[in-house]
Amino acid sequence: MPNTAxxxxxxxxxxxxxxxxxxxxxxxxxxxxxxLGLVLAEDVTAPIALPPFDNSAMDGYAVRSVDVVGASEEAPVELPVSEDIPAGRTDVVPLLPGTAHRIMTGAPVPPGADTVVQVELTDSGVDKVRIFAPVSLGAHLRRTGEDVREGTTVLDKGTVLGPPQLGFLAALGLSDLPVRRRPRVLILSTGTELVEPGQPLAPGQIYESNSVHIAAAVREIGGVARVLRSVPDDVDALYRTLQPHLKDHDLLITTGGVSAGAYEVVKDALAGEGVEFLKVAVQPGGPQGYGTYMGLPVVTLPGNPVSAALSFELFVRPALLRAMGRPDVDRPVVRAKASSAMTSPAGKRQYRRGFYDAGSGRAVPVGGPGSHLLAAFAKSNCLIEIPEDVTEVPEGGDVRLLVIAP
Incomplete structure (x- = not known):
C-alpha cells in the first residue's frame, strides 16, 4: 500500500x-x-438621467406637429425659421406657434416643440423652410430619462468592465469607479541554462520563455506583471534578486527548480521558509509548491515550458480572477468526440493540447503529452481533459475540453 502522506x-x-x-x-x-477588465466593487447608481434633456434624434427642424399636419409634396407647409440650435447650445429659446427652429442631432429641443421633422423631408431652408410631409407627434425626440432614470442602479457589483460599460459610465459623468485593483505579480524564472531571447546560445543553453508566457497570461486577465529573468541555480543569487521586490507585489510565481534533481534552486531556497513542495496528480506539471515567503504568497511552477503554462492555467489563473472579483474564473467547457485514440497514466489527470472544431464537434489532439512540446501548445485552442480513472480514450470517445482560445 502506498504511504498516504x-x-x-x-x-x-x-x-x-x-x-x-x-x-x-x-x-x-x-x-x-x-x-478596462476590472470588476466593480460596488453597485453604481446613475447620478443623472440619460438623456439628461430632451434632444433631437435627427438633423432637421423642431416644430409643433399641429403646424405640419397637412404638409405634402403638392402642398408643402412653409414656416419661418426663427432660431438655429446646434448641439451644445445652452440658451435655447422657446418655439412660438407657426414657426420652426433648425436643429441638429443631439441638440436640446426647445420648449413648445413636440416633434422634429428630419431634414430629408424639407428643402433645407435657413430663413424659411418648406416641409413636404406630415410628421407624427413626438417623432425623432429623445426624451429625458428614456435610457436611464436618475437614481437607478445601472450596473451591479461584480460587473466586469469592458468598453461598453466604461463608455456608458463616462456618459453618466462618472470620472472614477470603485474596483478591485489589478493583481501585481512578480515572476521569477530560474535556471543557469537559460538565455534571454536575442542573445547567442552556447552549447547546453536554451532560450528562456516561461516568464514571457506567464507574464502575458497575467496581463491578459488584467494583472500587472514584473519579470525577474533567468536567475541562475544559486540560492544566494535567488535571495538577492527577490529581496528588493517582496513588498511591492501580491503574488510571487517562480518557474523551475522544484523537482527532485540536484540543482533545484527554488526548493533549496524556499523549503523551510514557508513554502511547501509536493506532487500533484496531473500530467504534465506534477512538481508544485505553494506558501508564503516573508509575507508574500508564493506559487512555484515546474520549469518545463508546457508544465509551467498548464500549471498557471489550472491553478493560478482562476485564483487571480477570483481575487479580482471576477465571476468567470473558469474556462468555457464543451464536450466533443476525440478524433483519434489517446492514452493516459492511471491515477493522473492528463491534459492534452488539442484543436476543437465546433462545426464537426471533434477534438483533434495536437502533439503528444510531453511537457516540452511548445509548438503543439501554440497551435491549440483547447485542453483535452482525461480523468484520473481513464487510461484509454478510443477514437470517437467522448471527452471534456477546456476552451483556451477562440
Whole structure:
C-alpha cells in the first residue's frame, strides 16, 4: 500500500489550496479610463438621467406637429425659421406657434416643440423652410430619462468592465469607479541554462520563455506583471534578486527548480521558509509548491515550458480572477468526440493540447503529452481533459475540453 502522506495531491484539491492562498484584492477608485477588465466593487447608481434633456434624434427642424399636419409634396407647409440650435447650445429659446427652429442631432429641443421633422423631408431652408410631409407627434425626440432614470442602479457589483460599460459610465459623468485593483505579480524564472531571447546560445543553453508566457497570461486577465529573468541555480543569487521586490507585489510565481534533481534552486531556497513542495496528480506539471515567503504568497511552477503554462492555467489563473472579483474564473467547457485514440497514466489527470472544431464537434489532439512540446501548445485552442480513472480514450470517445482560445 502506498504511504498516504506522500500520495500526490489531486488537481481539485491543489486548485483549492492555491485559491485560498491568493486573497481578495483591495478596493480602490480608479479613473474610468483605467478600469478596462476590472470588476466593480460596488453597485453604481446613475447620478443623472440619460438623456439628461430632451434632444433631437435627427438633423432637421423642431416644430409643433399641429403646424405640419397637412404638409405634402403638392402642398408643402412653409414656416419661418426663427432660431438655429446646434448641439451644445445652452440658451435655447422657446418655439412660438407657426414657426420652426433648425436643429441638429443631439441638440436640446426647445420648449413648445413636440416633434422634429428630419431634414430629408424639407428643402433645407435657413430663413424659411418648406416641409413636404406630415410628421407624427413626438417623432425623432429623445426624451429625458428614456435610457436611464436618475437614481437607478445601472450596473451591479461584480460587473466586469469592458468598453461598453466604461463608455456608458463616462456618459453618466462618472470620472472614477470603485474596483478591485489589478493583481501585481512578480515572476521569477530560474535556471543557469537559460538565455534571454536575442542573445547567442552556447552549447547546453536554451532560450528562456516561461516568464514571457506567464507574464502575458497575467496581463491578459488584467494583472500587472514584473519579470525577474533567468536567475541562475544559486540560492544566494535567488535571495538577492527577490529581496528588493517582496513588498511591492501580491503574488510571487517562480518557474523551475522544484523537482527532485540536484540543482533545484527554488526548493533549496524556499523549503523551510514557508513554502511547501509536493506532487500533484496531473500530467504534465506534477512538481508544485505553494506558501508564503516573508509575507508574500508564493506559487512555484515546474520549469518545463508546457508544465509551467498548464500549471498557471489550472491553478493560478482562476485564483487571480477570483481575487479580482471576477465571476468567470473558469474556462468555457464543451464536450466533443476525440478524433483519434489517446492514452493516459492511471491515477493522473492528463491534459492534452488539442484543436476543437465546433462545426464537426471533434477534438483533434495536437502533439503528444510531453511537457516540452511548445509548438503543439501554440497551435491549440483547447485542453483535452482525461480523468484520473481513464487510461484509454478510443477514437470517437467522448471527452471534456477546456476552451483556451477562440
Amino acid at each position: 506522500t500520495r500526490a495531491r489531486s488537481v481539485d484539491s491543489y486548485r483549492a489550496t492555491v485559491d485560498a492562498l491568493v486573497t481578495d484584492l483591495p478596493i480602490e477608485r480608479l479613473p474610468v479610463g483605467d478600469c
